[in-house]
Amino acid sequence: MTANSKAIVKDAVFYGASSNCRRAPLGEYTVNKRCDCVLLCSCNGGKAFSLSLDSFLQHLTEGRIALVG
Secondary structure (H helix, E strand, O other): OOOOOEEEEOOOOEEOOHHHOEEOOOEEEEEEEEOOEEEEEEOOOOOEEEEEHHHHHHHHHHOOEEEEO
8 A cells, every 4th residue: 555545344343333424425535554553535525434454354355345546
């Protein structure tokens, strides 16, 4: 991933602790890798959320998230 990487959330991706679990809106996000997590910021100025690197890679493998460009 580069500094200007983008990703598309194409299917159900959940984030947050079990008591505060939320579903990420579908759409395009900018991607910023930080140590052991990945920050996704909505390209339309919406909400940002983060996933552990392992979780992000699992969603990529399962096709729920796709890298763009």
